[in-house]
Amino acid sequence: MHKGIIISLALITGVGLFGIYAWHSPIEPINPQQNSAFTPQEIALGKTLASAGYCGTCHTAPDGQQYAGNYQMHTEFGTIYTSNITPDEKTGIGSWSLKAFERAMRSGVSRDGHHLLPAFPYEHFNKMSAEDIKAIYAYIMTSIPAVNQVKEENGIPFPLNIRWLQAGWKLLFADTSEFAKQSDKSEDWNRGAYLSEGLAHCGACHTPRNAVGAEDYDNMYAGAAIDGWYAPSLTASNPAPLPWQAEDFYEYLSTGNSTYHDSAGGPMAPVVHAGLSALSSDDLMAISLYFADKAGSVEQNIKNNEALLSAINAQQALPDLRLDKGANLYAAACQSCHYSGQDMVKGRPLLALGSSLHLDEPTNLINVILDGFRADQGIHGVVMPAFRQAFTDEDIATIAAYLRQSAGEKAWPNLISKVGEVRRQPQFAH
Ligand code: HEC
Ligand code: HEC
Ligand code: HEC
Known part of the structure; x- marks a missing residue:
């Protein structure tokens, strides 16, 4: 066959396949009354997880109603407004089935089928278990007051605002892999990895991004600019004079300060106080162990350290x-x-x-x-x-x-x- 024809055919097939990939069908709205089968344990777990995923930090505008959205995110691509995720049937997610919610959390696709921007950290939420996603859904549907508030239009310029282009971005750059346990690491380490890589999405701020705004997974946690601050490296390349040991991470993440390092300011403050503070001390220790490993697992008595x-x-x-x-x-x-x-x-x-x-x-x-x-x-x-x-x-x-x-x-x-x-x-x- 002629070379040009092969290329054209390949292109047509490619565009066709891309079309199939880009297109997501709407998921039928439900009557929220259908949603009653949640246990109190599920709802309580959902509340904890929603905190540790900072849903409230991004989905509540300053002085706005809880989870009603329109919090402004200033990105280098333009201003993004967060969605109303209260259970309001018209302007929130009140008519969303669990299936629609799980699809959004895992693949960044809204109930009506449109693609969501990666400012919504679905690449991380994708690593959560089905039970944990269901618990957050149960908490939102039963415990958050419904608020009628329409989402503002994002200020993203053409052509980046074309929603289906997001599909191409995902195909090329998004990490949609599920969480995989590492068998050579302890249970605690794996628990820390599960929370940090998924729900608590530490990498969304601490991992550098490439030119198109995707996380550079080869340089996980190597440090990055975020919201007018700099989220330092959480690996051995952290520039502080003293090493970060598990107990330092634990002190920092549980009190907002490490005596041998510094305090959590800027975007890190709500991570600690509005987010991680909901987690048990076992979970915080698991996260600390995971990062101590990333930072090189140094164990030393700091007191007489020369630095x-x-x-x-x-x-x-x-x-x-x-x-x-x-x-x-x-x-x-x-x-x-x-x-x-x-x-x-x-x-x-x-x-x-x-x-x-x-x-x-x-x-x-x-x-x-x-x-x-x-x-x-x-x-x-x-x-x-x-x-x-x-x-x-x-x-x-x-x-x-x-x-x-x-x-x-x-x-x-x-x-x-x-x-x-x-x-x-x-x-x-x-
Ligand atoms: C870093 C900020 C951020 C965090 C944290 C965050 N979101 Fe969002 N979320 C967004 C943005 C931005 C959008 C809208 C993206 C767009 O316009 O394409 C969004 C959209 C959504 C949507 C889709 C709504 C719709 O109508 O399509 C759902 C559902 C959602 N978020 C749930 C959650 C839950 C649950 C949590 C906590 C576990 C959470 N989000 C945490 C930024 C965030
Ligand atoms: C009235 C007391 C006070 C004054 C004056 C003050 N600071 Fe602070 N500073 C603090 C406290 C307390 C913290 C820790 C805050 C926390 O964790 O809530 C802090 C934290 C910091 C931090 C964060 C890093 C770290 O090590 O925790 C820096 C940097 C800093 N101060 C610099 C300065 C500089 C520079 C000045 C003078 C221009 C200054 N401070 C004046 C009390 C003060
Ligand atoms: C919303 C963005 C954001 C998220 C999410 C985030 N961080 Fe941070 N982090 C920052 C910023 C910005 C700083 C710098 C704060 C300062 O200097 O006051 C920081 C500082 C830190 C520091 C101190 C580093 C140093 O050298 O002083 C540690 C430790 C840390 N973060 C751990 C974590 C962990 C663990 C997670 C996930 C559980 C996480 N961060 C999630 C933005 C974030």
């Missing part, structure tokens, strides 16, 4: 304050709260230990200086003041440069303009 001693020394050794403007501003505005002897005090973070001074980009440090910590971020009930109004971009850059240098790292370039950029970036509702 710790030099961090303690760095904060005590101030240069001549009359000569160094950064040291001067730091001593006046920061040091009263950021000091520690060798007995580390929780809530008095030693800044040289936190990854924000060691990352290649200063975004996290600048964010913290601009906006501080609210009581519901980092350690619960503990605040750090915001300096957005008090300091100019130059002041903040000067403090940041001083801290960076005293942590033994090479200078960040273009710091003043970077502070301006971070100051002006859209404020996310975390």
Whole structure:
């Protein structure tokens, strides 16, 4: 056969097959009264799982009604509004059968057959068991008040807004594999992997993405920019001076702070306080074991670690304050709260230990200086003041440069303009 004809035929077959793949039929609406066979245990489990999957964080607008959607996600492809997932029959998912809900959670297809954007982390939810998905459905259908609120149109420009193009994206980039246990790892490790890779989708923020916005699975948890912050690497390449051991992860994930590292700010704050706090301590320990393995399974007594001693020394050794403007501003505005002897005090973070001074980009440090910590971020009930109004971009850059240098790292370039950029970036509702 002629080469051109073969190619044309292949193309036609390809487009045809793609059409079949792209097309999903609607699933018939149901009368919600049909849904009554849920056990109290199922509903309670669903509540826990819905927290640990942060459904409420993404599906509730600031000051909006729980799960009614229209929370704005600012992505590099445009603004995305989340859906109303209350059991309202007209504008929410009240008429969705379990089958329609499970299809959405597993393959990102709405009840009426249209493709959902991957800002909805179905690639991770796909790793959940059928029982867990059913429990979340039971919780939403029985316990969330129905709210009538229409979803805003996404601000995604043409042609990215074409829903069936999403099908092509999925075909090429999405990870739709199910969760597979690793037989050479412990039960706890596998439980941690199941929760982290699925429901709690840590990789959605901590794994870098490629040019078309898909997670780069070859670099899982290697660190990535997200919502105007940087989610640091959770592997051995994490830049903090002290290793992340299982107990550090556990302390951080259960209290919002690790004494030997730092506090959970920005988008990580609701992960800890609105999300993971619903999980049992066994589940949090399982997640911690899984990440300790990813971070290289270091086990050592931190107390006499050299990096710790030099961090303690760095904060005590101030240069001549009359000569160094950064040291001067730091001593006046920061040091009263950021000091520690060798007995580390929780809530008095030693800044040289936190990854924000060691990352290649200063975004996290600048964010913290601009906006501080609210009581519901980092350690619960503990605040750090915001300096957005008090300091100019130059002041903040000067403090940041001083801290960076005293942590033994090479200078960040273009710091003043970077502070301006971070100051002006859209404020996310975390
Ligand atoms: C990171 C943010 C995020 C999280 C977390 C999240 N969602 Fe969503 N979800 C979205 C976005 C964005 C959409 C709409 C995507 C679009 O417009 O294509 C969506 C859509 C949906 C839809 C489809 C609704 C429809 O009408 O088509 C369902 C169902 C859903 N989410 C359920 C959940 C559940 C259950 C959880 C918690 C386990 C959850 N989502 C967590 C962002 C999120
Ligand atoms: C919505 C995005 C998002 C999700 C989901 C998320 N993280 Fe984070 N994470 C971040 C950001 C941003 C930071 C930096 C916060 C800061 O410096 O205050 C962070 C920081 C961390 C840190 C501290 C790292 C360091 O070097 O200081 C750990 C540990 C961590 N996350 C673990 C997890 C785990 C485990 C999960 C899943 C259970 C998870 N994260 C899910 C965004 C996220
Ligand atoms: C009134 C006390 C106070 C002042 C003043 C203060 N901080 Fe903080 N800072 C805190 C507390 C407390 C935390 C931990 C917050 C939490 O976990 O809720 C914190 C956290 C941080 C963090 C997050 C990383 C980590 O190690 O946990 C950085 C970075 C930081 N502060 C920098 C600064 C800088 C720079 C200044 C001066 C411009 C400053 N702080 C002034 C109390 C303060």
